[in-house]
Amino acid sequence: GQLKSPGELRRLLAEAGFVGGDHVVTHCDGGGRxxxxxxxxxxxxFNDFRAYYLSFADWTADESCPVVQDPPGAS
Incomplete structure (x- = not known):
C-alpha cells in the first residue's frame, strides 16, 4: 500500500483529537507501526511527532519514565 492523502490523514488525526502544534510520541511493540x-x-x-524506538513495555519498565492517561470519561 500507500498512505492516505494528506487531507484524509489530517481529518483522521483531527477526529482522534490531534491539533497542529501538539507534541506526540507514537509507540508500538516493535517500532514499525x-x-x-x-x-x-x-x-x-504535523511536525512534532516522534516514534519511540523501543516498546511501551520498555518505557514503563523504567519507573522514572512518565505515563500520562486521560481521566475516566475524558475524550
Missing part, C-alpha cells in the same frame, strides 16, 4: 504513524502525521502536515 510507530514509525508509520509518525510518517503519516508528517505527511498530514
Amino acid at each position: 510507530a514509525a508509520l504513524a509518525a510518517a503519516a502525521a508528517v505527511r498530514a502536515g
Whole structure:
C-alpha cells in the first residue's frame, strides 16, 4: 500500500483529537507501526511527532519514565 492523502490523514488525526502544534510520541511493540504513524502525521502536515524506538513495555519498565492517561470519561 500507500498512505492516505494528506487531507484524509489530517481529518483522521483531527477526529482522534490531534491539533497542529501538539507534541506526540507514537509507540508500538516493535517500532514499525510507530514509525508509520509518525510518517503519516508528517505527511498530514504535523511536525512534532516522534516514534519511540523501543516498546511501551520498555518505557514503563523504567519507573522514572512518565505515563500520562486521560481521566475516566475524558475524550
